[in-house]
Amino acid sequence: AIGELSDKSELFSAPILKRWQSGFFDFGLDCEKVVSQITLYSKTKIRLTVKSETEQKSINFLASKKPQTMPIGIKGNAFTFIIDCKTPNSNISRMKITYEYFRD
Numbered sequence: 388a389i390g391e392l393s394d395k396s397e398l399f400s401a402p403i404l405k406r407w408q409s410g411f412f413d414f415g416l417d418c419e420k421v422v423s424q425i426t427l428y429s430k431t432k433i434r435l436t437v438k439s440e441t442e443q444k445s446i447n448f449l450a451s452k453k454p455q456t457m458p459i460g461i462k463g464n465a466f467t468f469i470i471d472c473k474t475p476n477s478n479i480s481r482m483k484i485t486y487e488y489f490r491d
Contacts, residue, residue: 389457392410393455395475395476396475396476396477397475402473402474402475403473404459404471404472404473404485405471405472405473405477406469406471407460407469407470407479408468408469408470409467409468409469410467411450411465411466411467412465412466412467413464413465413466413476414486414488415490417464418464418488418489418490419462419463419464419488419489420462420463420464420466420486420487420488421461421462421486421487422437422439422459422460422461422463422466422484422485422486422490423445423454423458423459423460423485423486423487424456424457424458424459424461424485425437425446425457425481425483425484425485426454426455426456426457426481426482426483426485427448427450427454427455427479427480427481428451428453428454428455428478428480428481429448429449429450429451429455429477429478429479429480430450430451430452430471430477430478430479431450431474431476431477431478431479432447432449432450432472432474432476432483433447433448433450433470433472433474433479434446434447434470434471434472435447435448435457435469436468436469437461437466437467437468437469438460438461438465438466438469439461439462439463439464439466440463440465441459441462441463442461442462442463444459444460444461445470446459449453450453453482466489467484468484
């Protein structure tokens with residue numbers, strides 16, 4: 388089969404998985420934190436996974452023209468965020484991470 392390179396995120400008209408993963412980061416604080424919620428805009432269905440050194444949680448966001456906020460509740464010192472999407476022409480933006488921390 389002959390293919391053509393494009394920006395559609397498809398392989399011979401079949402959607403392919405796209406993944407964005409951040410590095411682990413600690414928000415500049417050396418203490419235990421809780422990522423309590425995440426707000427973002429997504430014009431397509433996506434799956435967001437939040438991982439710490441000890442636990443992880445995955446949440447589905449649906450396509451919406453409005454911001455969506457989902458509870459997370461993951462404890463840890465450092466976190467990574469992974470976004471998976473199969474829909475072509477995905478548009479995910481303005482992610483806001485709400486977290487809490489306590490100092491001794």
